[in-house]
Structure formats: structure tokens, C-alpha cells
Amino acid sequence: MKLPLRGGCQCGAIRYEISKQPLTLYCCHCTTCQQQSSSAFGLSMLVERDGFRFTQGAPSAFSIPTDSKSNKLGLFCDKCGTRIANDTEGRPALSLKAGSLDDRARLRPVGHIWVKxxxxxxxxxxxxxxxxxxxxxxYYALMERWTAQELTDKPTS
Structure with missing residues (x-):
């Protein structure tokens, strides 16, 4: 993927930039993601913390438990409610809500988690x-599959 990647919330109050290649992209079917996204699953992109920054606005956060019993902060816009990312304790990366990216044309998830x-x-x-x-x-297999997919996929434009 061509960097930087940019995105933000629906109302434009929150903007962010990703300067390092994403680690992976997957669909999460846990009950928390279903409820949070008001859909059948959440589309999550793992990004390294030191390659992610907010360029406009600051998200609000709230703490929620997860199905795997860890603590997660949901980062969202307090004006329009758009979820931007999840920050789960003990993880080295943020789980970005990939639907908040400006360019979603080439996004293809490499896996599905919590399919039960x-x-x-x-x-x-x-x-x-x-x-x-x-x-x-x-998440190593998901990251390896993503890297392989990114190396073999050619941009269409």
C-alpha cells in the first residue's frame, strides 16, 4: 500500500495518518465488534503505534471488556460517534477500524477471527x-498472509 494512509471520522473533526505499512487486515466476528459496528463483523487493520498519529482533533475513549477478557479502549469521535480504533491492553499495535480510511478500494482481509x-x-x-x-x-499467520498478499497484489491504477 502506498503510504501515508489517511482517514478520519464521518464529520471530519478527527483525522489521522499512518506512516508505516499495516501489519494485517482481518474481519472480527466477536459480539463486541458486531455491536460496535452495528453489523455482522468489524473490519480491523493492525497498525504499529509509532506509525500512527492523529493529525486533527483528539478522540474520546471509553473502556470496555472483550470476549477474550482483556481491557480495550474504544477511540471515537465525540461529535459524530465514528469509531476510529481500539487500543487493547498488552497489544503492541492499534486495531484501526479500516472503514474509516479515506481509500478503501484495495482492502482485502486475509482472515476471520471469532467465527464461533x-x-x-x-x-x-x-x-x-x-x-x-x-x-x-x-496474529503471526494473519500478518504473514497480509505481507504475502501485499507483495503479490499490484495496484490497479
Whole structure:
């Protein structure tokens, strides 16, 4: 992906920039992500903290428990309510809500986590990684698959 990546909330009060390549992109089907996104799953992009910065505004935050029993801060715009990212304790990266990126055209998730909570109608592609709960390998397989996909995919423009 061509850097920097930029994004923000729906009303424009919060803007951010990513200066390092994302680590991975996956769909999370946990009940927390379903509720937070008001959808069947959340689209999450792991980004290194030192490669992410807010360029306009400051998000509000609230603490919520997760299905895996860790503490998570939800970072959101207090004007329009858009969730920007999740910051889970003990993780070296932020989980960016990829729908908040300005350019989402080439986003293709490499896996699905917490599929035991997935909607019954959800179908999964054969070439994606599937986890019943949280990844048992600390997201390494998802990161490796993402890197391989990024190396083989060519920009369409």
C-alpha cells in the first residue's frame, strides 16, 4: 500500500495518518465488534503505534471488556460517534477500524477471527485464515498472509 494512509471520522473533526505499512487486515466476528459496528463483523487493520498519529482533533475513549477478557479502549469521535480504533491492553499495535480510511478500494482481509460468534449466513472464502476465537498464534499467520498478499497484489491504477 502506498503510504501515508489517511482517514478520519464521518464529520471530519478527527483525522489521522499512518506512516508505516499495516501489519494485517482481518474481519472480527466477536459480539463486541458486531455491536460496535452495528453489523455482522468489524473490519480491523493492525497498525504499529509509532506509525500512527492523529493529525486533527483528539478522540474520546471509553473502556470496555472483550470476549477474550482483556481491557480495550474504544477511540471515537465525540461529535459524530465514528469509531476510529481500539487500543487493547498488552497489544503492541492499534486495531484501526479500516472503514474509516479515506481509500478503501484495495482492502482485502486475509482472515476471520471469532467465527464461533459469526452470523449463521456468513460465508468464508477458502483462501482466508479462519479462527474460532482469537488467533492462537498472536496474529503471526494473519500478518504473514497480509505481507504475502501485499507483495503479490499490484495496484490497479
Amino acid at each position: 460468534s459469526a452470523q449463521d449466513w456468513m460465508a468464508f472464502e477458502d483462501d482466508t485464515l479462519i479462527y474460532e476465537g482469537p488467533p492462537d498464534d498472536s
